[in-house]
Amino acid sequence: MSLRVGSRLLKTHVNRQTRFLSQFYNIDDSAFGFTDQQKELRNLSFNFAQKELAPIAGEIDKKNNFENLRPFWKELGRLGFLGITAKPEYGGTGGGYLDHVIILEEISRACAAVGLSCGAHSNLCLNQIHRNGTEDQKQKYLPKFSSAYLDGLETFTFDNLKAGAANILGELNKGVYVLFSGLDLERLVLSAVSLGILQSCCDVAFQYAHDRKQFGKPIAGFQLIQGKIADMHMALCASKCYIYTIARACDSGFVSRKDCSAVITYASEMSTKAALDVIQILGGNGYINDYPAGRLLRDAKLLEIGAGTSEIRRMVISRAITEEYS
Numbered sequence: 001m002s003l004r005v006g007s008r009l010l011k012t013h014v015n016r017q018t019r020f021l022s023q024f025y026n027i028d029d030s031a032f033g034f035t036d037q038q039k040e041l042r043n044l045s046f047n048f049a050q051k052e053l054a055p056i057a058g059e060i061d062k063k064n065n066f067e068n069l070r071p072f073w074k075e076l077g078r079l080g081f082l083g084i085t086a087k088p089e090y091g092g093t094g095g096g097y098l099d100h101v102i103i104l105e106e107i108s109r110a111c112a113a114v115g116l117s118c119g120a121h122s123n124l125c126l127n128q129i130h131r132n133g134t135e136d137q138k139q140k141y142l143p144k145f146s147s148a149y150l151d152g153l154e155t156f157t158f159d160n161l162k163a164g165a166a167n168i169l170g171e172l173n174k175g176v177y178v179l180f181s182g183l184d185l186e187r188l189v190l191s192a193v194s195l196g197i198l199q200s201c202c203d204v205a206f207q208y209a210h211d212r213k214q215f216g217k218p219i220a221g222f223q224l225i226q227g228k229i230a231d232m233h234m235a236l237c238a239s240k241c242y243i244y245t246i247a248r249a250c251d252s253g254f255v256s257r258k259d260c261s262a263v264i265t266y267a268s269e270m271s272t273k274a275a276l277d278v279i280q281i282l283g284g285n286g287y288i289n290d291y292p293a294g295r296l297l298r299d300a301k302l303l304e305i306g307a308g309t310s311e312i313r314r315m316v317i318s319r320a321i322t323e324e325y326s
C-alpha cells in the first residue's frame with residue numbers, strides 16, 4: 001500500500017495514536033501477522049470511520065438517507081479509500097485485497113450500510129474496470145471513480161441505454177463472464193463487511209456486559225453471559241484468520257473460488273449469530289432501537305443474501321470439493 005494514503009490521512013485526521021480504547025474491543029493485529037504498515041492502515045481507517053461515520057450511523061439507518069453523502073464520498077476518494085486496488089497510474093491507491101479488507105472492515109464496523117456501498121463502488125465497479133477494461137477505459141474512468149470527482153462524467157438513464165463499442169467491458173455479449181470472473185473477489189472483499197459487523201457486535205456487547213449490573217454485579221460475571229462473550233470472541237478471531245489468509249492468497253495471485261465463497265458464508269453467519277447474542281446480552285435494551293443491536297442484526301443478515309445466498313455459496317463450495325474427488 002502506498003504511503004501516500006497514510007501521509008494524507010495523518011495530516012487531515014485525528015492523531016493515529018489516539019484510539020477510543022475504552023469503548024472498543026480491540027484485538028492486536030500481531031496475532032494475525034500484520035506488518036507495521038497494515039497496523040497503521042487499521043488505525044487510520046478506524047480513526048477516520050469512528051470520527052466521521054459512527055456518530056451518524058444510527059441516523060442514516062433511521063432516515064434511510066445519508067444527507068452528507070456527496071462530501072463524505074469525496075473525502076473517501078481523497079483518502080484513497082475508493083480506488084484501493086487500482087494502480088496509481090490510474091489514480092488508484094496501489095493496495096492489495098488485504099488492504100481493501102482492512103479499510104472496509106473498519107468502515108463497516110462504524111456503519112455497515114455505507115461499508116457495503118463502498119465495497120460495491122471500489123470492488124464490484126472500479127476493480128472490475130481495472131481488471132477487464134481497455135487502456136482507454138481505465139484512463140477515462142478510474143481516476144474519476146477513485147477520487148469520486150464524477151461531475152464531469154456523463155450520467156445514464158437506463159431506459160433504452162445503448163453502449164457504444166468504446167464502453168463495452170470485456171468482449172461483446174460476454175458480459176456475464178466479466179461479472180462471474182469478479183464474483184470470487186467480490187465475495188472475499190464483502191466478507192469484510194461481515195467482519196466489521198462482527199467486530200461492532202463485540203464492541204457493543206462486551207462494554208455493556210461489563211457496565212450493566214444485576215444482582216449486585218456486572219452481568220459479564222454470570223457464566224451464561226460469559227459463554228456468549230467467549231463464543232463471540234472466537235467467531236471474530238476465526239473469521240479474521242480465514243478472511244486475512246484468503247486475502248493474502250489473492251494478493252499473491254491464488255484465487256480459490258471455494259474459499260472466497262466460504263469466507264463470506266462463514267463470517268456472515270457468525271455475524272448474524274453474534275448480532276442475536278448482542279440483543280440477548282442487552283436484554284430489553286437490545287430489543288428497542290435506542291441501541292444499535294437491531295441495526296447490526298439487519299445489516300448482518302444482508303450478507304447471507306447479497307453476493308449470492310448462503311445456499312448458493314454452499315453449492316459452490318461443495319461442487320468445488322466434488323471436483324477434487326472426480
Ligand SMILES: Cc1cc2nc3c(=O)[nH]c(=O)nc-3n(C[C@H](O)[C@H](O)[C@H](O)COP(=O)(O)OP(=O)(O)OC[C@H]3O[C@@H](n4cnc5c(N)ncnc54)[C@H](O)[C@@H]3O)c2cc1C
Nearest residue numbers: 116120124302303304305306307308309310311312313315
Ligand atoms: C441490499 C441488497 C443489495 C444487493 N446488491 C446487489 C448488487 O450490488 N448487485 C447485484 O447483482 N445484486 C445485488 N443484490 C441482489 C442479491 O444478489 C440477490 O438478492 C440474491 O442473489 C438472491 O436472489 P433473489 O433475491 O432473487 O432470491 P431467490 O433467488 O429468489 O432466492 C430465494 C431463496 O431460494 C434459495 N434458492 C434459490 N435458488 C436455489 C437453489 N438452486 N438451491 C437452493 N436454494 C436456492 C435462495 O438461497 C434463497 O434462500 C442485492 C440484494 C440486496 C438485498
